[in-house]
Amino acid sequence: MLKLTPLLLLLAYGLVMYRFSVWRTKKELDEKSTELADRKLKELTDRMAKALDLDRIRVNIYEIAPVNGLAAPDGRIFITRGFFDQYRNGKVTAEEMASVIAHELGHVALGHSRRRMIDFSGQNAIRMTLGGILNRFLPGLGWAIASALTSLLAAKLSRQDEHEADAYASALLVKSGIGTGPQKSLFAKLEKLTGSGSGSQPAWLLSHPKTAERVAAIEAREARWLPND
Numbered sequence: 001m002l003k004l005t006p007l008l009l010l011l012a013y014g015l016v017m018y019r020f021s022v023w024r025t026k027k028e029l030d031e032k033s034t035e036l037a038d039r040k041l042k043e044l045t046d047r048m049a050k051a052l053d054l055d056r057i058r059v060n061i062y063e064i065a066p067v068n069g070l071a072a073p074d075g076r077i078f079i080t081r082g083f084f085d086q087y088r089n090g091k092v093t094a095e096e097m098a099s100v101i102a103h104e105l106g107h108v109a110l111g112h113s114r115r116r117m118i119d120f121s122g123q124n125a126i127r128m129t130l131g132g133i134l135n136r137f138l139p140g141l142g143w144a145i146a147s148a149l150t151s152l153l154a155a156k157l158s159r160q161d162e163h164e165a166d167a168y169a170s171a172l173l174v175k176s177g178i179g180t181g182p183q184k185s186l187f188a189k190l191e192k193l194t195g196s197g198s199g200s201q202p203a204w205l206l207s208h209p210k211t212a213e214r215v216a217a218i219e220a221r222e223a224r225w226l227p228n229d
C-alpha cells in the first residue's frame with residue numbers, strides 16, 4: 001500500500017492540474033470575447049446554418065493578435081481578433097473566413113474540442129504520472145522519455161483531428177454552395193499570415209498537418225464526390 005502512495009499523489013496532482021486548466025481556459029475566453037457581427041459573414045454562416053438545419057451559427061471574436069480559429073470544449077467557436085483584422089483589411093475573403101468557421105464547427109460536431117481539452121490539460125497529467133512510473137526504473141531518464149512520448153501522442157491525435165475537421169468543412173461548404181475553393185486558397189495564405197516561413201512558427205501550427213497535405217486530402221475527396229466530366 002505504501003508503495004502505491006506516490007503514484008496516487010501523482011494521479012491526484014494530475015487531476016487537480018486538469019481541473020485548473022479547464023477552468024482557466026473558460027475564464028480567459030469569457031473575459032476576452034464578444035460576438036462577431038459582420039453582415040457579409042453572417043450571410044455565409046446563415047447558409048451553413050441552413051445546410052445544418054440550425055437557426056444560426058454564433059461566432060465569437062477572441063481578443064488576441066495571433067491568427068487562429070478555435071473551438072472551445074463547450075462548443076463555442078472563436079475567431080481571433082488578429083484573424084478578423086486580416087479579413088477586414090481584405091487579405092482574407094469572407095468565404096475563406098467561412099471555411100475556418102466550418103472547420104471549427106467540424107471540431108465541435110466530431111467531439112474534438114472536448115477531447116482536445118483533455119489533450120491540452122491531460123498532457124501534464126499523463127506526463128507526470130508516466131514520468132513518475134518510468135523514473136523508478138530509469139532514474140533521471142524517465143521524465144525525458146515520458147515527456148517525449150506525451151508530445152508524440154498529442155501531435156498524432158491533433159493531426160488526425162485536423163484532417164477530420166477539414167473533411168467535415170469540405171462537406172459543409174459544398175452543401176452550402178460555397179464550395180471548397182476558399183478552403184484551399186486559405187491554406188496557401190495561412191502560411192504567410194502566421195509567418196511560418198520566417199521560422200517563427202506558432203505552436204499551434206506545429207501540430208497541424210502540412211498545407212500541401214491538407215489541400216491534397218481535400219482534392220482527393222472532391223474527386224470522390226464530384227462527377228468528373
Ligand SMILES: [Zn+2]
Pocket residue numbers: 103107161162165
Ligand atoms: Zn483545427
